[in-house]
Amino acid sequence: MPIDYFANTLTIQHGTENDFSLSEKQLAIWLCDGSNADLQALNLKQILHPDEHCILAQRKKQQAQQEYCISRMIIKRVLVSTFGANATEFASRFDAEQGQLQLWHHDQLLPVSVSLSHSNGFVAVAMSLGNHAFGLDLERTNKPRAFLKLAKHFYHPDEVALIEQSAANEQQAACFYRIWTLKEALAKTLKKPIAQLLRPNVFELIQSNQLHSQSTQINQFDLSLICASPLEFKHIQASTLNEKSLSIN
Template identity: 25%
Template structure:
């Protein structure tokens, strides 16, 4: 299913309010996942966690024909998970998950390093102050070059790209964000480089997309293909992936 393509799966969390389905989702999670869920204070946060992590298991199970409950996960030193079968054998997939507000999104690849991030575009947030501490000089110039109505969207475009890139590289958010500089206008493509360096990071493909007027996602892929890999988007309800 992943031949020459990347799959992005999107779940609208607000469409799932059936307590029975939440119980189903809980039943396929591991004891560790359930403990992490129960540590969340707010009920909505717990529901979002259940839906997002059930989504991961439900989607991945359709690629490898293993029951969602039987999938196992192990994380590297920076917390990026890898999926394994019940016998402890790593499966030939890479994936990444993000959820914010009403959306959970995940990317699935054929062993291509990937990162994804989704954020709500909050125009009331003091994003200029945040940008001053986390954006490169070039990014700040671009952010301040657009009108006030466009600034929030531009800020979250950069922010989600940085998050997706760091997740794809399996780095921590403590990395110097202001040294990672994106160019949204490089030959009609998005490129990344170290600020104040002429060397662009090679072998990267980026994608941004509005899910609606309030949410934006960004995808980062590292691969050796000279051409962009096709990106396909699917909407899903966990445990009803192809229904």
């Protein structure tokens, strides 16, 4: 039933600075508010790979720079804790042909799956050992928008009907964004452009592809995770962090 997808079933726990290593059959999520991150104070030379410095230089807006740095700092903390070596020896590279972010140690592709999302400076990163299909999406829900107008233009009629059933504007926003984060997470899981998944019914697609989803709301953000294996949902570890807790020695 579609109503099941609106339950906040993804548990967010407050982790510690030691919660960065991955273990078998575990899918971990890290959340960080990087909107106030001072990039000048971060020792990026000891964190980013030379390729990543080049990508960062292409980010012109401060928020985009903050989100990129915070997401890579989380990834590097996990890789250093899991595999050892220096943070700068690891590189994150987006493979356009595969439609996914890949993690490398020198010339070796690491057996790690990753999905990340960011919105208004808030960053979410999901990682697991092995080759797993999953997608994560994060969206801020308090943006003033014409939700019904947008839904009628992009969404499936059944999805529009669900939004119309919500009387209050806040409820319509929550419904609109939950559908949106599910669509984005699904697109990342299936490695398809989001444009191909806007009009179809997202609930039917999740079921027909035998996928599993969990979602939650946190700090005026909606977060959805979709995964091909239900076993990984038994090992979710979510942590809320700040940029100071991501420093790498």
